[in-house]
Amino acid sequence: MAVRTIDGSGPDGPDDNLSDCSKNEQMALVEKNASMDTSIGLSEASASDYVVLLKPRVMSLVVFTALVGLLAAPGHINPVLAGIAILCIAVGAGASGALNMWYDADIDAVMKRTAKRPIPAGRISRQEVLTFGLLLSAFSVVTLGLFINVLSALLLAFTIFFYAVVYTMWLKRSTPQNIVIGGAAGSFPPMIGWACVTNSVSMESIVLFMIIFLWTPPHFWALSLFMSDDYEKAKIPMMPNVMGPASTKFQIFLYTLLVAPVAVLPWIMGFAGPAYGLFAAAMGVAFIVYAWRVWRAPVGKDIIKPAKKMFAFSILYLFGIYAVLLGEILVRKALLLAGA
Amino acid sequence: MSNDRVTLTDKQKKAQRSRSIALALALAAFVIIVYVGTWAKLGANILIRPM
Numbered sequence: 500m501a502v503r504t505i506d507g508s509g510p511d512g513p514d515d516n517l518s519d520c521s522k523n524e525q526m527a528l529v530e531k532n533a534s535m536d537t538s539i540g541l542s543e544a545s546a547s548d549y550v551v552l553l554k555p556r557v558m559s560l561v562v563f564t565a566l567v568g569l570l571a572a573p574g575h576i577n578p579v580l581a582g583i584a585i586l587c588i589a590v591g592a593g594a595s596g597a598l599n600m601w602y603d604a605d606i607d608a609v610m611k612r613t614a615k616r617p618i619p620a621g622r623i624s625r626q627e628v629l630t631f632g633l634l635l636s637a638f639s640v641v642t643l644g645l646f647i648n649v650l651s652a653l654l655l656a657f658t659i660f661f662y663a664v665v666y667t668m669w670l671k672r673s674t675p676q677n678i679v680i681g682g683a684a685g686s687f688p689p690m691i692g693w694a695c696v697t698n699s700v701s702m703e704s705i706v707l708f709m710i711i712f713l714w715t716p717p718h719f720w721a722l723s724l725f726m727s728d729d730y731e732k733a734k735i736p737m738m739p740n741v742m743g744p745a746s747t748k749f750q751i752f753l754y755t756l757l758v759a760p761v762a763v764l765p766w767i768m769g770f771a772g773p774a775y776g777l778f779a780a781a782m783g784v785a786f787i788v789y790a791w792r793v794w795r796a797p798v799g800k801d802i803i804k805p806a807k808k809m810f811a812f813s814i815l816y817l818f819g820i821y822a823v824l825l826g827e828i829l830v831r832k833a834l835l836l837a838g839a
Numbered sequence: 840m841s842n843d844r845v846t847l848t849d850k851q852k853k854a855q856r857s858r859s860i861a862l863a864l865a866l867a868a869f870v871i872i873v874y875v876g877t878w879a880k881l882g883a884n885i886l887i888r889p890m
Contacts, residue, residue: 543854546861579879583872638869646876 542627548617552600552628553593553635560818561592561688567821568692568707570828571770576696584647584695588688591639591655595684597632598663601625603671606733612726632663643695651694658687672734675741682715683708706764711817713758717751717790718813724748724793724806744802748794751809755790759783762820771824772831778823786816 565588569581576584600607600616608619617623636659644652666681686708693704723730723737724744730737738747762783766776789809796805847855878885 542858543850545854545857547857549858549861577879579875583876583879586872642872642876646880 542623544617544622544627548622549631551617552597552623552631553590554596554599555593557596557685558589558592561685562589563818563825564707564711564821565589565688565692567825567828568689568704569695570692570825570832571689571703571707571765572693572696573770574696580646581695584643584651584692587639587643587647588655588691590635591643591659592688594632594635594639595659595662597628597635598659599667601628601632602663602667604628606672606735610729610733612729647695648698650698650700651691654687654691654694654700658684658691661687673736675736675738677736678719679716682712682719685715686711703765703768703770706761706768709764710758710762710820713754713761714813714817717754717758717786718810718817720747720751721793721806721810721813725803725810744798748796748798748802752787752790752794755783755787759787765824772827775820775823775827779820782816782819786812789813 562585566585569576569584600618603613604616604618604625607613607616613619618625618628636656640652640656640659643655662681662684666677666684670677670681689707689711690700690704693707694700697704720738723739724747727737727739727744731740738750742750759780760783762779763776765771766773766779771779789805789812792805793802793809796802
């Protein structure tokens with residue numbers, strides 16, 4: 500330990516022969532070193548740094564989509580238990596975010612967007628983040644299993660595993676298809692929400708999963724088109740760096756062609772109403788138009804503007820269709836209550 | 840023995856206090872969740888304890 504070597508004390512205790520003056524000087528050294536050496540546990544990390552580890556923006560989308568899945572599911576769940584379920588899913592998502600930051604600290608340090616995160620900024624050690632992530636994972640999964648059902652707990656555990664191990668540790672650094680497969684992790688929350696009520700995985704919940712799964716590649720590839728330098732610097736094999744922008748643009752367009760009709764399926768399958776169906780169809784057409792503009796834009800600086808516009812619209816798209824679905828569900832439930 | 844002690848800087852004290860409060864709140868929240876969740880899940884059955 501730094502303290503014991505600096506103050507002259509060995510395993511048998513402090514050296515009593517030191518003069519007061521010498522002791523003061525050494526104490527100053529201890530204090531100086533204490534502020535620099537995080538290994539002795541004197542962290543300057545505040546609670547808000549731990550909140551950052553949970554990736555609150557990602558968590559908010561997870562909470563939102565899980566809530567939609569939970570409310571869209573047929574059947575009844577006690578509102579208190581529903582709240583606990585959503586909290587567990589949120590904490591589980593936060594835990595996987597922390598594990599992601601633990602493993603990716605090296606590449607976070609070289610990317611502009613992530614360089615100020617708690618580990619690369621030196622406010623929290625990697626070991627602390629690993630412990631924090633594992634602890635939250637265990638608590639969220641066990642609590643969900645105890646209070647809701649085993650299936651939803653297993654799905655949450657699988658989601659954390661998929662994001663932290665399959666995506667972060669394996670796919671992210673090895674293949675340009677990283678976010679295609681890894682996107683599954685972000686697609687599970689509505690399925691978990693559904694399983695919390697029904698204790699099953701059904702076609703409806705798979706459709707809710709597929710909407711997010713097919714939306715993820717065009718969303719992230721649009722981002723990577725105008726952030727490719729950052730990814731290049733971190734040596735992450737994102738699609739534009741590996742296959743080139745032309746191929747990426749075309750694949751973005753293909754994925755929007757897939758996600759647009761899939762997003763209408765909830766209406767066709769009968770678990771969403773016509774308001775949702777028409778809105779999803781209109782948003783799908785707009786999404787395809789944005790992707791078309793990206794595809795037709797010449798490679799180079801001219802791609803940045805349409806790519807940024809498409810990235811912004813992709814967020815609005817997913818949020819919008821899930822919000823309308825949620826609105827419809829709430830109206831339906833309110834009408835049922837009024838009728839009863 | 841006093842030489843073994845480390846004096847925290849103001850920033851470290853503030854950060855430690857912030858972490859302690861957050862941890863206390865998280866623990867309190869967890870206790871409440873378990874208590875309320877148990878009532879919600881078991882309801883009146885919570886009083887039925889077969890010997």
